[in-house]
Amino acid sequence: MxxxxxxxxxxxxxxxxxxxxxxxxxxxxxxxLQTPPTYQAHTRVYLSAQGDQGSVNMYQMPTAELSTILEVAQSPVVLTPVQEQLGLEPGQILSVNAAAETGTPLIDINVSARTPEAAAEVATAVANKLAEVSPDFSQMLAASGGEVQAQTIVAASPPGSPSSPNVARNLALALLAGxxxxxxxxxxxxxxDTRVRTAQDLADMSGHPVLATIPLRKGGDEHQVFMETDPFGSHAEAIRRLRTNLMFVDVTTRKHSFLVTSPMPSEGKTTTAVNLALAMADAGTKVVLVDADLRHPSVAKTMELEGGVGLTTVLLGRATLDDMLIRWGRSDLYILPAGEIPPNPSELLGSEAMHDLFVELRERFDFVLVDTPPVLPVTDATVVDKLTGGSLMVVAANRTRKRHVAEALRTFEMSGATLAGTALNMAPVDTASYYGYYRQEMDANGGDTDADEQTLLMEATRPRSAARSRARR
Structure with missing residues (x-):
């Protein structure tokens, strides 16, 4: 990675x-916060005895006896009398540690207690009590015949803050661990993760280019024809990017037709197809959008058109193509609704009548877009793919599962269908700010954001348009 x-x-x-x-x-x-605070106090003492046999201190003491004295300082022999002397409750004294300063006759005593006063008092009392009992555990001190005294070098004082818990250290370690x-x-x-999240996920899985990333629209299914309701928004700009990229793909096929599908339902294929058709028409291309989803047709519903008659009516010979085509306002976009739902959609889409109709559509229009059912539930998309220049697969971010994309790709491969590219729909990507800045720059310079795309579309469709003009003459 x-x-x-x-x-x-x-x-x-x-x-x-x-x-x-x-x-x-x-x-x-x-x-x-729930850990009781611990306070530490420290004292350093000089332990010596002055008697008839001379002066004796810790520096002269054999190693074995010195170790014994230090152990006694930490044992109940010293601690129990100290606790009774100071009137401390059980558990007030947490620990006592005694150690000899290397190369000196000094003893360091460190005490941990629940209160700062108790820590200081215990450290002082332990030093005095150790001096009192040490002749019982050292032959050298006992032989001196004198009284052992603990002379304070560093006095114990109540600490100003607890030694533990260390709040700053604990929180810093917790932050690092978290x-x-x-x-x-x-x-x-x-x-x-089992869902497609990003365009990179989709590109890695499909091995095909992601032609556009369409942001998630707020408001659910309201205003689905956003190329008209919000023509300068980030969603419309994403559709224009998809339009341009499809034109580059079309240069390699020269069939001027694509179908729009998805692995599973509810991934936004129809909304994408409708707005893509509008974007192409806005660029001066004569476009027809065919609703070939003969199981759950939704193009007419999305565009608020009458869809009771249409493609199936023409295929059955009950009406001509001109009778069924619906022009969208004054634009160059024409809609062919699905019509009545047949009992055999796959057979009807693969029929000779459908082939002849598609040939006619390609002759009469600069570009043909076909909305088909999802790939996995039925085979309709792979049937229609043979008539077009390729398929555009729409995948919904954070909704489509990776295994569904993989299964759809296998279906395309096994059927010999051509996947031209993919589009990531409903992507949680905020591209509006970038587009707004781009628009402001273009407007300030007197430029047209769609000029280059319109030129590309006109160049791609000009030969066919010119051929039709000569045929009319």
Whole structure:
């Protein structure tokens, strides 16, 4: 995995990372707040005896006896009398540690207690009590015949703050742990994800170019013909990008026709087909949109047209093509609704009548777009594909499962159908701000954002239009 791919995953899954960090930090904060504070006090003493046999100190003491004295300082022999002397409750003294300063006759005593006062008092009392009982555990001190004294070098004082819990350290470690856990969860979620999330996911799966990424529209299914209701929005710009890219694909096929389908229902194929047809017509191309979804036709409903008669009526010979075509306003877009739903859609779409009708449509129009059923439930799309220059597969981001895309691709491959490219629909990508800036720059310079695309479309369709003009003459 490359660094840019990792960063893309982390940007996509940032909510998981943030949630994990907040959870770990919250748990650490609760545990820290519920942990009783611990205070540490320290004292350093000089232990010596002055008697008839001379002066004796810890520096002169054999190693075995020194170790014994240090162990006694931490044992109940010293701690129990100290606790009774100070009147402390059980559990107030947490720990006592005694150690000899290397190369000196000094003893360091460190005490941990529940209160700062108790820690300081216990450290002082332990030093005094150790001096009192040490002759019982050291032959050298006992032989001196003198009283052992603990002379204070560093006095114990109540600490100003607890030694634990360390709030800043705990929260910093929790933040770091939450970050690593969050990244791990994000990568795990990405590897276990069964849905198509990004255009890169779609491109990696299909091996075909993603011709456009169409942003998710707010408001559900309202205003589906957004090429007219919001012609300067980010969604309309995405459709224009799809239009332009399809023109480049069409240069290689020269059939000037595509079908629009999807792996499964409810992925936005009809809305994409309708707006794509409008975008082509806006660029000066004479376009016909054919609703070949003879199972659940929706082009007429989307465009609020009468769809009771149409394609099936023409195929059955009950009306001519001119009678069934519906012109969209004053544009160069014509609609051929599905008509009455037949009992044998696949057979009707694969019939000779459908072939002859499609030949006529290609002769009369600069471009033919066909809306077909989804690939996986039925075979209609692969049947119609043989009549067109290729298929555009619309995939819904965060909705379409990767296995459905893989199955649709296998269906195309097995049937010999041609997949021209894909479009990622309902993508959670905010492209409106970029497009708005682009529009402002173009308007300020007196430019036309669609000029280049219109030129491309006119160049792509000019030979066929000129041929039809000569035929009319």
């Amino acid at each position: 490359q660094i840019n791919e990792l960063l893309a995953i982390l940007r996509t899954r940032w909510r998981i990372i943030v949630a994990t960090i907040l959870a770990v930090v919250s748990v650490a904060a609760v545990i820290t 970050l690593f856990l969050g990244i791990g969860f994000a990568l795990l979620r990405h590897n276990l």
